[in-house]
Amino acid sequence: MKFGEFGGQFVPEVLIPPLKELEKAYNELKDDEEFKSELDYYLRNYAGRPTPLYFAKNLTEKLGGAKIYLKREDLLHSGAHKINNTIGQALLAKKMGKNRLIAETGAGQHGVATAIAGALLGLKVEVYMGAEDVERQKMNVFRMKLLGAEVIPVHSGSKTLKDAINEALRDWVATFEYTHYLIGSVVGPHPYPTMVRDFQSVIGRETKRQILEIEGALPDVIVACVGGGSNAIGIFHPFIEDRSVRLIGVEAAGKGIETGKHSASLCAGEKGVLHGMLSYFLQDEDGQIATTHSIAAGLDYPGVGPEHAWLKESGRAEYVAVTDDQALKAFVELSKTEGILPALESAHALAYAMEIAKEMSKDEIVVVNLSGRGDKDLGIVMEALTCSASRL
Amino acid sequence: MFRKPALITFITAGDPNVKATLDFMLTLDKYSDVIELGIPFSDPMADGKAIQKANVRALKAGTRVRDVFNLVREFREYSDTPVVLMTYYNPVYRRGVERFVAEAKENGANAMIVVDLPLEEAGEYLNVCEKYDMGTVFLAAPNTPDDRLRMIDEASSAFVYLISLYGTTGAREKLSQLAFDLLKRAKRICSKPLAVGFGVSKAEHVRELVKAGADGVVVGSAIVDIIGKYGEDAIDPLEEKLKELRSGLIF
Ligand SMILES: Cc1ncc(COP(=O)(O)O)c(C=O)c1O
Numbered sequence: 001m002k003f004g005e006f007g008g009q010f011v012p013e014v015l016i017p018p019l020k021e022l023e024k025a026y027n028e029l030k031d032d033e034e035f036k037s038e039l040d041y042y043l044r045n046y047a048g049r050p051t052p053l054y055f056a057k058n059l060t061e062k063l064g065g066a067k068i069y070l071k072r073e074d075l076l077h078s079g080a081h082k083i084n085n086t087i088g089q090a091l092l093a094k095k096m097g098k099n100r101l102i103a104e105t106g107a108g109q110h111g112v113a114t115a116i117a118g119a120l121l122g123l124k125v126e127v128y129m130g131a132e133d134v135e136r137q138k139m140n141v142f143r144m145k146l147l148g149a150e151v152i153p154v155h156s157g158s159k160t161l162k163d164a165i166n167e168a169l170r171d172w173v174a175t176f177e178y179t180h181y182l183i184g185s186v187v188g189p190h191p192y193p194t195m196v197r198d199f200q201s202v203i204g205r206e207t208k209r210q211i212l213e214i215e216g217a218l219p220d221v222i223v224a225c226v227g228g229g230s231n232a233i234g235i236f237h238p239f240i241e242d243r244s245v246r247l248i249g250v251e252a253a254g255k256g257i258e259t260g261k262h263s264a265s266l267c268a269g270e271k272g273v274l275h276g277m278l279s280y281f282l283q284d285e286d287g288q289i290a291t292t293h294s295i296a297a298g299l300d301y302p303g304v305g306p307e308h309a310w311l312k313e314s315g316r317a318e319y320v321a322v323t324d325d326q327a328l329k330a331f332v333e334l335s336k337t338e339g340i341l342p343a344l345e346s347a348h349a350l351a352y353a354m355e356i357a358k359e360m361s362k363d364e365i366v367v368v369n370l371s372g373r374g375d376k377d378l379g380i381v382m383e384a385l386t387c388s389a390s391r392l
Numbered sequence: 393m394f395r396k397p398a399l400i401t402f403i404t405a406g407d408p409n410v411k412a413t414l415d416f417m418l419t420l421d422k423y424s425d426v427i428e429l430g431i432p433f434s435d436p437m438a439d440g441k442a443i444q445k446a447n448v449r450a451l452k453a454g455t456r457v458r459d460v461f462n463l464v465r466e467f468r469e470y471s472d473t474p475v476v477l478m479t480y481y482n483p484v485y486r487r488g489v490e491r492f493v494a495e496a497k498e499n500g501a502n503a504m505i506v507v508d509l510p511l512e513e514a515g516e517y518l519n520v521c522e523k524y525d526m527g528t529v530f531l532a533a534p535n536t537p538d539d540r541l542r543m544i545d546e547a548s549s550a551f552v553y554l555i556s557l558y559g560t561t562g563a564r565e566k567l568s569q570l571a572f573d574l575l576k577r578a579k580r581i582c583s584k585p586l587a588v589g590f591g592v593s594k595a596e597h598v599r600e601l602v603k604a605g606a607d608g609v610v611v612g613s614a615i616v617d618i619i620g621k622y623g624e625d626a627i628d629p630l631e632e633k634l635k636e637l638r639s640g641l642i643f
Pocket of ligand 1: 080081106107109110184185186225226227228229230231232297298299343345346371372373
């Protein structure tokens with residue numbers, strides 16, 4: 001299954017049978033009542049769904065434009081939307097008889113969410129993490145270990161997220177008989193982009209029900225940050241047929257697109273093939289994949305999920321980029337006005353939403369997917385703000 | 393495309409630099425029936441440590457796709473030995489499949505292996521290879537079912553590459569039984585020459601595989617490891633290893 005020309009299964013031959021096995025298992029289970037109710041049980045009672053759709057009154061008044069609503073994925077157990085997917089896939093793995101999970105992680109959010117799902121469901125977890133990220137994210141490494149997972153530092157390539165994915169794929173090629181590769185975003189070969197989207201779409205389904213309840217109308221704009229694109233597709237997907245709703249994905253412009261130090265694959269990348277999918281990637285003329293930068297580790301990936309590439313190409317969604325500095329400002333703003341520390345990733349979405357809300361009329365509605373909480377980022381934010389104390 | 397049984401040797405182009413690679417190719421040529429030349433890639437996800445490091449060294453040295461084509465052209469001034477380009481799909485896709493294949497052919501490459509391009513995604517590539525008379529090699533693994541093996545055989549105009557194990561490239565001490573099982577199955581199903589690779593590192597491995605009916609045996613990491621160790625000065629130890637491997641063809 002493809003999204004226009006995007007997606008596909010660009011993998012070594014040995015992975016074709018395990019991907020077929022996964023697709024078959026997923027297709028059988030996704031409409032299975034018992035599986036659905038089990039997943040629903042854990043999302044409700046363990047992860048904390050449904051999450052609130054909160055009217056950010058103070059922020060709205062301060063900006064004086066459209067009403068801003070926050071979808072509070074930050075309130076989920078583990079502190080981010082990632083757990084919607086990890087519980088889903090871990091349950092699936094268990095049904096498939098795989099007793100070992102492997103995952104890639106950048107900042108450690110997906111690694112933590114996988115470790116949690118593994119602990120919950122009694123599965124062994126090993127997480128690949130770039131050696132540089134292991135250094136930068138000591139707390140999350142410790143968290144994963146406490147949760148019973150093993151963290152394997154990856155020393156190859158640029159020693160960051162894309163190399164962790166390469167290493168996880170190398171592991172899977174040798175261990176697929178008893179291992180499920182639990183990919184953390186809507187990336188990778190089919191069926192991952194579809195499956196992860198389905199698990200994350202609970203965000204959009206709830207949002208739709210909630211906004212109709214509160215406002216009796218659909219939102220005018222939905223804004224979400226885009227790393228691989230899972231929280232964005234999760235909130236966008238149930239609204240794709242609602243043509244009146246503008247869908248905006250916000251990428252990381254890092255230090256500015258013109259500096260080359262960013263990770264805005266849709267805004268500044270070219271079509272290419274990596275990690276099993278045809279999509280947009282930051283790369284050079286020879287197709288060598290670029291190294292990326294963002295203050296938000298979760299956005300620091302040179303590619304993007306194929307469905308976003310398709311939504312961009314078809315014009316159904318728009319993609320923009322926000323710099324490190326803009327995201328930091330939004331981080332501080334939300335903390336002060338609403339008492340909510342957003343994840344730096346989510347702060348990208350917020351920064352853009354604040355920008356456009358100002359220009360919109362008071363009866364219009366903007367929903368921001370607050371994909372995670374900011375506690376994990378305090379070290380980075382503290383460092384960035386002491387460099388420019390004036391921002392406080 | 394080759395005399396049987398064939399020794400097929402692999403190195404990464406540009407490791408440690410393009411000039412040294414030409415010298416290495418001329419050395420390989422003395423002992424090999426086919427040379428596989430890897431195009432360095434930033435994200436070689438099907439490769440183990442040895443070839444990953446070779447890719448890093450080649451890219452650090454500034455090796456471009458254009459340099460690899462030039463290398464084949466220069467090699468053609470000395471030898472007619474078949475050269476198979478081994479690459480990941482992105483460098484091909486980014487250049488444009490037709491342009492890539494046309495340039496590779498023009499410079500003297502005989503066939504291509506695209507590691508992460510399974511049959512389902514290979515429609516355009518197959519048409520272009522046919523148009524330019526570029527040989528195709530697809531990989532099959534121990535878990536490839538019979539019907540797929542048949543399709544892979546059909547799509548491979550040069551030879552079929554049988555992967556000897558579950559895992560990435562890299563020298564191994566012993567051959568896995570999986571290699572022999574796959575070879576036996578492939579001999580029943582396939583009509584094209586069968587080359588076995590991944591993990592093959594010793595004369596003894598070569599001998600066992602040829603005895604079991606392999607038409608060709610591919611050795612990569614064991615050779616790349618020597619280049620990793622000796623750099624530009626690898627010629628003598630390379631010759632020694634190649635002599636040893638070659639002796640595996642005689643029994
Ligand atoms: C809080 C948060 N938001 C967003 C992302 C980006 O991922 P995605 O684009 O798949 O939602 C991450 C990734 O780690 C994250 O932790």
